[in-house]
Amino acid sequence: MLSILQEILDWSEVWALFIPVSILLYIKQPAIHKPVVLYTWSALFINILTDIIWKFRMLFPVNLSSNNSLYNLHSVLTFFLFSSFFIGLNQPFLVKIKKVLPFIFIVFIFVNFGFFENFFDYWRLSSRLLSVEAILLLFYSLSYFLFKVHESVNVNIFTTDFWIATGLGLYVAVNFFIFLLYNELTIHMINFAINLWNVHNISYIVFNLFIAKGFYESGKH
Amino acid sequence: MNLVNIDIRLFVVVGIAAMLLLFISFLLVFIFTQRKKLQYQTSLQNLNEKQQLQLIEAAIKSEETERHRIAEALHDEVGAILASSKLHFHSIKPGSGEYNESIYNKAKELLDDGIKKVRNISHSLHSAILQEFGLNEAINHFASKIAHESLIEVTTTLDREHHYSMKNDISIYRIVQELLNNMLTHANATKIHIISEYTSQKLIVKISHNGKGLTQQRFEELRFEKNGLGLKNIQNRVIFLKGELHFSKQAAGYQVDIYIPIN
Numbered sequence: 001m002l003s004i005l006q007e008i009l010d011w012s013e014v015w016a017l018f019i020p021v022s023i024l025l026y027i028k029q030p031a032i033h034k035p036v037v038l039y040t041w042s043a044l045f046i047n048i049l050t051d052i053i054w055k056f057r058m059l060f061p062v063n064l065s066s067n068n069s070l071y072n073l074h075s076v077l078t079f080f081l082f083s084s085f086f087i088g089l090n091q092p093f094l095v096k097i098k099k100v101l102p103f104i105f106i107v108f109i110f111v112n113f114g115f116f117e118n119f120f121d122y123w124r125l126s127s128r129l130l131s132v133e134a135i136l137l138l139f140y141s142l143s144y145f146l147f148k149v150h151e152s153v154n155v156n157i158f159t160t161d162f163w164i165a166t167g168l169g170l171y172v173a174v175n176f177f178i179f180l181l182y183n184e185l186t187i188h189m190i191n192f193a194i195n196l197w198n199v200h201n202i203s204y205i206v207f208n209l210f211i212a213k214g215f216y217e218s219g220k221h
Numbered sequence: 222m223n224l225v226n227i228d229i230r231l232f233v234v235v236g237i238a239a240m241l242l243l244f245i246s247f248l249l250v251f252i253f254t255q256r257k258k259l260q261y262q263t264s265l266q267n268l269n270e271k272q273q274l275q276l277i278e279a280a281i282k283s284e285e286t287e288r289h290r291i292a293e294a295l296h297d298e299v300g301a302i303l304a305s306s307k308l309h310f311h312s313i314k315p316g317s318g319e320y321n322e323s324i325y326n327k328a329k330e331l332l333d334d335g336i337k338k339v340r341n342i343s344h345s346l347h348s349a350i351l352q353e354f355g356l357n358e359a360i361n362h363f364a365s366k367i368a369h370e371s372l373i374e375v376t377t378t379l380d381r382e383h384h385y386s387m388k389n390d391i392s393i394y395r396i397v398q399e400l401l402n403n404m405l406t407h408a409n410a411t412k413i414h415i416i417s418e419y420t421s422q423k424l425i426v427k428i429s430h431n432g433k434g435l436t437q438q439r440f441e442e443l444r445f446e447k448n449g450l451g452l453k454n455i456q457n458r459v460i461f462l463k464g465e466l467h468f469s470k471q472a473a474g475y476q477v478d479i480y481i482p483i484n
Contacts, residue, residue, distance in 0.1 A: 138244075142247065145251045148255070169244055173240040174240060176236075177233050177236035178237065180236075185229070188229065189229070192230055
């Protein structure tokens with residue numbers, strides 16, 4: 001029973017994405033959701049590859065049997081697509097910072113992978129990249145809510161962008177410390193690290209549920 | 222080594238829990254604040270709608286009251302005079318020279334009175350003086366009329382040098398009319414002084430009297446009362462003109478200041 005549950009959780013990065021994807025097939029999204037839609041499809045593609053490589057790594061040649069670079073790629077894509085989503089909301093609050101952050105992130109990627117880490121590292125994903133991505137996205141999410149507090153309230157508080165910002169905020173808040181210490185944990189406490197990844201997977205399911213809710217709500221307005 | 226591992230584990234678990242709790246608390250505070258704001262806005266909107274309804278109701282009632290007053294005036298004053306003059310004309314008999322002449326003169330007198338009454342009613346409905354000679358003359362005329370009829374002293378100091386003809390003069394005239402009527406009927410004033418002054422941006426009308434007038438607070442209370450039709454009308458007209466109305470108690474009595482923007 002536990003092994004079935006573990007198997008379901010292991011594949012959650014793939015099947016959880018089918019929830020928003022299934023809504024995308026029925027409800028056409030507004031232009032403002034374009035980055036999130038793009039994220040959903042690209043994440044589905046990347047995560048399918050990630051999980052297939054992980055589960056069937058014995059069948060692949062050695063140089064293709066690591067999925068760590070795909071996690072790095074997923075992280076970069078997530079940051080750029082969600083930052084463009086928040087910038088696209090056109091909230092007149094911390095505009096300059098929000099627009100400058102993607103460029104700072106690009107500089108960080110070049111410096112980090114040029115001098116300190118290898119993007120295609122076989123043995124480990126980049127904890128530094130994932131945690132920086134998480135904290136920056138948390139900033140975007142919090143700035144969204146801070147602006148909304150000052151804005152005059154519409155009839156509906158729970159707008160489509162509210163669900164997406166909340167889902168992302170929860171996901172990055174939970175995973176910041178997981179990403180930050182994951183490499184260390186895999187070295188010293190491999191079992192704990194594997195168990196901890198279940199927390200990441202559960203938060204990823206919740207994140208996708210929130211995205212799906214956002215997509216579904218956009219069909220109502 | 223094992224102790225260090227436990228420390229790292231604890232650090233990770235506490236870190237995740239703290240971040241999650243912080244974000245959820247932030248979210249709850251956000252939702253609570255937004256709900257409060259929404260409730261406040263809804264109650265404000267309801268209050269505005271209620272006020273609008275009251276104003277519409279007041280406008281309708283005021284129109285009905287005015288119609289009733291005209292109907293009463295026509296029936297009780299003009300109707301009676303015309304009926305009486307008809308009777309006088311009917312009682313003229315052929316061949317009774319002196320008697321007929323006195324009856325004829327009485328009937329003519331009654332008809333003149335009737336014409337005068339109709340003119341008065343017509344004047345109260347639409348001021349020809351206002352149209353022909355402007356606001357200052359209309360206020361002067363109305364002031365002299367009530368001073369004569371009510372045996373009270375009404376004086377005016379009107380700005381004739383910087384007078385701008387305004388398309389909303391009729392509304393200003395009606396506000397002054399209604400205020401003077403109130404001062405006579407409710408404040409029991411015996412001395413009224415009207416001052417008008419034009420600046421480059423607004424017309425200021427100040428009406429002071431020695432009766433028992435209103436303060437701003439009392440005015441705010443009364444204008445929402447069911448029977449305060451006159452005050453509602455005044456307020457409606459001031460709102461329509463985008464002006465301001467201010468009631469105050471002065472050393473020698475009470476004063477109403479009206480500020481109407483020009484253009």
